[in-house]
Amino acid sequence: MSSPIADLSYRTYDGPLNPPSARWWVIAKMHTLKAFRNRFYWLFVGLSGWYYLVILTVIFIMQMVSSNATEMVGTSGEAANELVRQIQFIDRFLWKNQYLHGFSYGQLTYLIIALLVGAGAVANDNRSNALLVYLSKPCTKLDYVVGKFFGVWIPIVTAMVVPSLFFFLYGMMSYRGQGFALYAPAFLSLVLAMAMSAALHTSILLGISSLMKQGRIAGIIYGALYMITNIFTVMIWAFWLQPLGQVRSNGATTNAILGAEVVDRNPLLQPAFYGSIDGLNIGLAKALLNVDGGNGFGMPPDPAATVPAPNGFMVFWLMAAICAFWLFVFWRRVRAVEVVG
Amino acid sequence: MIELDHVSRWFGLVIGLNDVSAHIGPGITALLGQNGAGKTTMIRMITGQIRPTTGRIEILGEEPFANPNVFRQLGYCPEIDQFYEWMTGREFVEHMGRLSGFGASEAKERSQRMLQIVGMADRCDKKIAGYSKGMRQRIKLAQAMLHDPKIILLDEPLNGLDPVGRHEFMQVVAGLADRGKCIIISSHILSEVEQLTHNIFLLHRGRLLATGNLTTIRNLIDKHPHRIRIETPEPQRVASLMLTLDNVLSLDLDRDGAVDLEVKNADTFYPAVANLVLEHDLKIHGLASPDNNLESVFQYLVGA
Amino acid sequence: MNAPPLEAVASVVNLTVRYGRFTALHDFSVQIPNGCVGLLGPNGAGKTTLLKTLLGFVKPSSGTATILGKSVLKEGAAVRQKVGLMPEQDCHLPGMSAIEFVAYAGELAGMPQAQALRRAHEVLEYSGLGEARYRKVETFSTGMKQRIKLAQALVHGPKLLLLDEPTNGLDPRGREEMLKLIRDISLHKDVNVIVSSHILRDIEKTCESVLVVVKGQLKMQGSIKDLTRIQGHPIDVELKDPSPSWQEAVSRRGISIVHTERNKVRVHQEAPTEVTTKLIFEAARESGAEIRGLNVATKSLEEAFLEVIH
Numbered sequence: 001m002s003s004p005i006a007d008l009s010y011r012t013y014d015g016p017l018n019p020p021s022a023r024w025w026v027i028a029k030m031h032t033l034k035a036f037r038n039r040f041y042w043l044f045v046g047l048s049g050w051y052y053l054v055i056l057t058v059i060f061i062m063q064m065v066s067s068n069a070t071e072m073v074g075t076s077g078e079a080a081n082e083l084v085r086q087i088q089f090i091d092r093f094l095w096k097n098q099y100l101h102g103f104s105y106g107q108l109t110y111l112i113i114a115l116l117v118g119a120g121a122v123a124n125d126n127r128s129n130a131l132l133v134y135l136s137k138p139c140t141k142l143d144y145v146v147g148k149f150f151g152v153w154i155p156i157v158t159a160m161v162v163p164s165l166f167f168f169l170y171g172m173m174s175y176r177g178q179g180f181a182l183y184a185p186a187f188l189s190l191v192l193a194m195a196m197s198a199a200l201h202t203s204i205l206l207g208i209s210s211l212m213k214q215g216r217i218a219g220i221i222y223g224a225l226y227m228i229t230n231i232f233t234v235m236i237w238a239f240w241l242q243p244l245g246q247v248r249s250n251g252a253t254t255n256a257i258l259g260a261e262v263v264d265r266n267p268l269l270q271p272a273f274y275g276s277i278d279g280l281n282i283g284l285a286k287a288l289l290n291v292d293g294g295n296g297f298g299m300p301p302d303p304a305a306t307v308p309a310p311n312g313f314m315v316f317w318l319m320a321a322i323c324a325f326w327l328f329v330f331w332r333r334v335r336a337v338e339v340v341g
Numbered sequence: 342m343i344e345l346d347h348v349s350r351w352f353g354l355v356i357g358l359n360d361v362s363a364h365i366g367p368g369i370t371a372l373l374g375q376n377g378a379g380k381t382t383m384i385r386m387i388t389g390q391i392r393p394t395t396g397r398i399e400i401l402g403e404e405p406f407a408n409p410n411v412f413r414q415l416g417y418c419p420e421i422d423q424f425y426e427w428m429t430g431r432e433f434v435e436h437m438g439r440l441s442g443f444g445a446s447e448a449k450e451r452s453q454r455m456l457q458i459v460g461m462a463d464r465c466d467k468k469i470a471g472y473s474k475g476m477r478q479r480i481k482l483a484q485a486m487l488h489d490p491k492i493i494l495l496d497e498p499l500n501g502l503d504p505v506g507r508h509e510f511m512q513v514v515a516g517l518a519d520r521g522k523c524i525i526i527s528s529h530i531l532s533e534v535e536q537l538t539h540n541i542f543l544l545h546r547g548r549l550l551a552t553g554n555l556t557t558i559r560n561l562i563d564k565h566p567h568r569i570r571i572e573t574p575e576p577q578r579v580a581s582l583m584l585t586l587d588n589v590l591s592l593d594l595d596r597d598g599a600v601d602l603e604v605k606n607a608d609t610f611y612p613a614v615a616n617l618v619l620e621h622d623l624k625i626h627g628l629a630s631p632d633n634n635l636e637s638v639f640q641y642l643v644g645a
Numbered sequence: 646m647n648a649p650p651l652e653a654v655a656s657v658v659n660l661t662v663r664y665g666r667f668t669a670l671h672d673f674s675v676q677i678p679n680g681c682v683g684l685l686g687p688n689g690a691g692k693t694t695l696l697k698t699l700l701g702f703v704k705p706s707s708g709t710a711t712i713l714g715k716s717v718l719k720e721g722a723a724v725r726q727k728v729g730l731m732p733e734q735d736c737h738l739p740g741m742s743a744i745e746f747v748a749y750a751g752e753l754a755g756m757p758q759a760q761a762l763r764r765a766h767e768v769l770e771y772s773g774l775g776e777a778r779y780r781k782v783e784t785f786s787t788g789m790k791q792r793i794k795l796a797q798a799l800v801h802g803p804k805l806l807l808l809d810e811p812t813n814g815l816d817p818r819g820r821e822e823m824l825k826l827i828r829d830i831s832l833h834k835d836v837n838v839i840v841s842s843h844i845l846r847d848i849e850k851t852c853e854s855v856l857v858v859v860k861g862q863l864k865m866q867g868s869i870k871d872l873t874r875i876q877g878h879p880i881d882v883e884l885k886d887p888s889p890s891w892q893e894a895v896s897r898r899g900i901s902i903v904h905t906e907r908n909k910v911r912v913h914q915e916a917p918t919e920v921t922t923k924l925i926f927e928a929a930r931e932s933g934a935e936i937r938g939l940n941v942a943t944k945s946l947e948e949a950f951l952e953v954i955h
Binding site for chain 3: 373374375376473474475500501502503504505506507508529530531532533573574611612614615616618619622624625626627628629630633636639640643
Binding site: 011019020034128129137139 | 700725726728730734736737738739740749750752755756757760764767783797799800801802804829830835836
């Protein structure tokens, strides 16, 4: 049978074939690897952790100062007292608050990463009729939708988790003495919040992307949606801070404000503050971490200026509903046939 | 009707047409060439959308570039189909008529006539958005003929037409040619073009490679001898007798029992074969020249 | 016309497909034979719908379809693993190089990753894209896009290949090369091919038999040879120049002239072909005409097709 001359004409493939199930993973894998191969993706992943870098530097400086302070205690009373207060501040550091800050200050880079990974995920397929390739293979509509979802979700969630994970590991190694380990379980809450937040990004982005034929347009629309809702949140925050300004201009000291809730606000302001994509993400993180946030960068919190955490259940189900809606939009747009007349 | 005198056209560094001189008269001329051979440049030049970088092009004695006198005599059926999708076919054609400068009633009347010619009269009151490719092509053709131009350019008009549509379309075009119009038709489907016309205009890499009658051109291609296939129940005998002719350059015995010959000087070969058949009482079932068609000529010329 | 051959790669029974109020296929039944089959029909006749139903893209309102013994409706995924589709539209995956794209298509079909990549190189080489395999698909020319559509349809070694207008938009050289590929694949006995095309010349060059679909129904099925045969075996004679004296000479020899078109004359005589041809040559010598061609007349597929659908 075997001839010394190889036949280079067409030959069939009779090698192994996986059973036609769970094709979504092939799609998700392709998208994930494509994102991971993108240099810009890792650039933004690095940038998204900028807060952790800042706070670690702040802590480092404080520690340096504090070791100096111990030497100085004998010489100058007043200066030393001030320094000791600083050191005490590190000691009562609410470490899980740093998770929240890291997550909050990373929001914009997460958006960029989401756009990078997800804006074209379906829109470009629409333009190039890629669906025909998928559906002519043993791939179902469900495989396509699920595969695209995870193909966008995995890179986003990775981008969110990786810098926090570095911070977590660094903290576990260096700040056990300062009570870092106490807040170790909070890291899981953070990851949970990130998972949900990534799902929100993914669903809306895929929904919009599926309506478009150009990834860029889908990206612009999602970016605009994000920014507009974000402006809303900022406006609400301005309302939130407004009575504070009055109180403070009336001569109340910071300590007085710190001491008690002295301002009277419209009860709708608090939930409204979370009425944006960014707000939902941060709100859920606050609820899951069980912190209210406040000033970052190691500054003492200002409870009166801080918007308290929202109701976690409410936020979660609202996010889930939004995800479901956009995924439904996506699902409806996946059609293999144009109806001919 | 169309006169090209050493016409060249560059686009920056890219050359579209390179020193083309030719004359295109009435009747159907097939504009052929590979992708990027310069067909589109040629069409845009004739329709006055661009002017030659060097050389001169004259249509009915005038330069076509931005020249309304020429446009009045020119009908153009472009390859792309961009319509006002919300209009009906009739509205679209009438609208184009108004743009050509006809009054409302005249545009209406002419549209009706053209729509009948292209066989769309019964279907032209539906929205263009719902038209098939063939219907769109016909509307484009109706629109191109509306002002009764002397010259009609059809860019890939057969694309996407089904065989029935194509057949009807070709009849319409042939009818126009019989009325003395100059029709230039560009197409990639050589077998279809060949049914319409034997008059070709072949561009290759911007140069004019061949122009004129297909058979004349075929006979001039010396590099490729004529292939002739003789079908016979007695191939060995036929083959040995054929070898006595000095026209025969090579001879193959086909597995199906046919004799394939390569022949030079076809003009003397055919009478010689006739003589052999009668003298030796050869049994002949068929005599054909498989490369005597547009596709082969195209291949020989372009060197594919 | 013909009894359906016993070996059928696909069979469709009483299939009805509707898009809203529009019925694309009406009570359609056909046995699609092995080998290379041409699918013909006017626009909107239901050819594409048939292909889409065979792939399970469209849910029929009634009827069944089987490919290679598997039900399209019940085991759609298993069927599609054995079928390759080259769609009419341009399709590729954005942002991928040719090799990535084809390997990915293979993985989607279920090939293990390493096999998919190996095979992708092989099919790209085969479909003439060897040089361009690391280039992005977006940068491809029309001809190359057609080839990559073929490559992605072939990568998983399908047993049935569906080609929808495979030569669309190709220039003459590209068309010739594409047809050569299709012919080559279909000669491979393991691969069956269904070609849907408007260009009957392409079908003639690649297929052995055809199905004609008109208005959602099977109008005709049979081999191209049967379709293009003309009753009574008339002979087409091509003369160098039109020659009435030759026609007269032929008529005197008892050959009837069917019709004349410039220098082409169709003649008919109830006699063995070689007897008639000899008489034709004799007549030519007598009248001084020169015979340029001589053939047992067949209809072109186009003529046959137009006859069938009218």
